[in-house]
Amino acid sequence: MSTHEVVNQVPPLVGHSTAADPALREGVEREGAGWALPEIDDLGRLSGTEAAIEWGRLAERVPPRLHTHDRYGNRVDEVEYVPAYHQLMRTAVEHGLHGAPWADDRPGAHVARAAKFYTWRVDAGHGCPISMTYAVVPALRANPELAARFEPLLTNEVYDLGLRDPETKGGLIAGMSMTEKQGGSDVRANTTTATRQSDGTYVLRGHKWFTSAPMSDLFLTLAQTPAGVTCFLVPRVLPGGAPNAMRFMRLKDKLGNRSNASSEIEYDAAVGWLVGEEGRGVRTIVEMVNMTRLDCVIGSAAGMRAGVTAAAHHARHRSAFGELLIDQPAMRNVLADLQVESEAATTAMLRLAGANDRAVRGDEAEAGLRRIALAVTKYYVCKRAPAMVNEALECLGGNGYIEDFDLARTYREMPLLSIWEGSGSVAALDALRAIAREPHTLELLFAEAERACGADARFDDAVDRLKKELTSADDIELRARRVVEQMALVFQGAQLLRHAPAAVADAFCASRLGRDWGGAFGTLPPGLDLGPILERTATGFPG
Template sequence: MSQSISLKPNPPAAATSDSRSNRSSVNTPPRLQDFDVIGDDRALVEAMEAFGAGHRIAEASVLGRALGSADLLEAGFAANEHPPVHQPYDRSGRRVDRIRFDPSWHHILGLAVEHGVAGRVWADADSAAQVARAAKFIGVTQIEAGVGCPLAMTYACVPALRLTPTVAERWEGLVTSGVYDSRSLPIEQKRGALIGMALTEKQGGSDLSINTTTAVPDGQDGWYRVTGEKWFVSAVHSDGMFVLAHTPEGMTCLLVPRRLEDGSDNGWTLDRLKDKLGNRSNPTAEVRFDSSAAQLVGEPGHGVRAIMSMIGGTRQDCVLGSTAVMRTGTIEAIHWASHRSAFGRPLAEQPAMTGVLADLALESEAATWAALRLARATQEASDGDRTAMAFRRLAAPVLKFWVCKRAPIHAVEALECQGGYGFVEESRLPRNYREAPLMSVWEGSGNVQVLDVLRAMRSEPEAIVAFFDELDLAAGENRRLDTAVLQLREMVAGGVDEARARELTGRMARCLQASLLVRFAPSFIADAYCAAKLEDGGGVLGTLPYGIDAHAIVARHGIAR
């Protein structure tokens, strides 16, 4: 429609505060803040209860209320608006390779470490410690995903540390202390430590056989000297780095401390920080090791096996991080649509939008239940339960593939619910959008995960038995689920090659999520998920089958404001 434009000057406005400004709060939703990121998430709370962590909900809510405060939400913005800076030299010209952070980074990371989201869980004797920690991780990474990387690696490193008693004796107490100590000092002078990984080299990612980093024994029992370049090293400020290097025995895992006992540098040189798509508050660098002292982890020549004991944990945290992306998108989209009107009524009450919001909520809830079930399996496996070990062997790559693949699709749709506002940095959703692909790339891409699923099915038959035993716990409760599980069994029995590995893994993930919802979630959630996700793979978000109570689903997932 054309619009006439007057070229006459406007008459002077009356001198009132309203007329002097062209800004108005009419139909502009208030910021979502001052809520309990954990305790207000009904699916997360119910999953904590179902998997044995009900007695830790009050504790988790203390963290959740801090995270949802205006102060912490603003810190998340600040950490991204003021990313870390590499300071190669001090004022005297001495090489120091320091990383300078905005105070917001330390504020968020310190809060998370002190609430047990890093390594402290391994010193927690509670039978649901892993489940409680997983819920907290989902909460923290909704505020700022960048801190998830050091938290995940420091959490996941403990099983690897324990492969060598002398390494565990030196590092485990600091990693599990629950103390955030950001000082760049020898570990002998610290109260807490962060640990990372330096694996990726320029010429190869998942193909570690073509790495060129080498290590030679230095004469001390269990100690080597590492030389080489690593192309993508995150949380580069960590106190120690796991490194894979070629030794006379083959590919070997070593732990390289940042500082030597006398406080001197241990041969680390940072060439530059990476300018990444997302995760901008987390410093990722190109690093050179020059005859750096390093301690053997595991057995010489079996480095991949050693580092996989750590990567199993970081892959789990990618699932948790993707779950956090979905939860952030869901609550922000519902909040916006509930407070924004068009054509005379709130967006959330208009059928097309209600369907989208409900579908976002279904994906978020399914991811939440699956993520905490995986954490429960981690707890049971660490306690020696062989069935849990077998289940986790398949569930981890299945969920790493599926949940991390769904997160970017989810983030796009959630952002669109906010329209133009969702595309500007004042919203939390542009940052959420940039974070969404990250967990699918890190710790093994989608293809790496589905090939791992095939490998486990072929070499560890007890894993597929445990996986189907888990699905059978919901047998007879939902017709669509029973049919989907039967079809999955037939597919597995017929044999699956690499070309269909993604299809297989996606089916496995949806059956697992559906079975958990059928067993534990309200029936209107479980029935809706089974109707929407089991037959067509999820389809386009917002295309829920007719008859689903979308309003009830949205109401369950919104934050009352």
């Protein structure tokens, strides 16, 4: 029947490379990881294959299942995943997205890892344990003996499935178990207790509200000792092979991130090892938080780029009212606006990845810049991502709202990254506290901005407005989000003016800084050169 003929539908976005993003490639070269581009390209091509896309779809569609007991009634506390999830994990580990950069002395190793994390975006859920494994390593170094035992396994590019004595495995995955139901981000309110034993270990008792990836081999957790909140490493399986006393209560029924199991657990006299000093648990995990916050920015930028890619692909194949969508002025404005937002996030992310790489190698100035710029970028980029991906989804019309087209899954992932490691107000206030405790970090941020001053009057005006906002301490917490948003925009603008094509930087300054912009995407002012911006949406497309 003629009604069964399919016309004017967009071909599947398969066979493309997620590593072809020009902002990504330029940033990787600029931040000292150009040597890794062949590896990034390999992963980018794999990410665009039908097989990898199917792994991500299956891992999401068939979420993990909790088994508290076996068929005989014995307590097992295990989570079952579909094989596709393990294939995703294996790919990530074998490409070094987990702890591998900590064992790599090459300058740019952490930038290369950030680019791979950005590129391998077929499923966000498995990225959670990958990110936690990356972040655990620097915190674990607060206990050199534990680091010597486990760091080689946390950095080894081997995905060794199964619950066994961690020191008998070829590679390890790590998780975190910090927050509790009565405290949330206020981890000092945690009530889990840790009691020292004669052999130097600690016995933990308490209820953790969020423990992601509960089948990991090791967990960093916080518990109260007489000295205060303290950090511990808790193995899933004890030396010798006996299970540790971690009881799974339930898995969370989440909005997104469904391929990753997030659980509530109880420590029922679980054994843990001290990491850092008693009473200084929050200080011990600060470096871990820096790493996971960076991954929140990377994940948000990756989702934004996925949104632009899907929208631009659709617009190049779908006709309406007699012409392709990509040729219609209103759609061109929307796509260019989305690309500017995506490119600002990606360029800022790569600058932060470079600062992180240099900070872990001992560059104190870069560590200071990372401290403040990461806090403000985490707040702003993670806030922008859901709205931006929503607009990209809308470009597909009704198809965007259908699960078969994948963008709905990307959209559901975006709010998590704004919540994880400090939701909006926590992130904004943390940035202001960083300035109060370490005023030199603000000086470093303005020094970064000054490198771009003089290139655009609208940027210069934005820098001046920000300085005025920061001169008054009155109502500073009330103005926290406003101030931090301005800091993030100045940081992004500085990167684009120095490194992006002129058309992209001009559009950013006109809209985000010059305020010639509406309340929705697709409201860029007339007079901008949209052609070069739109060209950057299409790189890597099949054919």
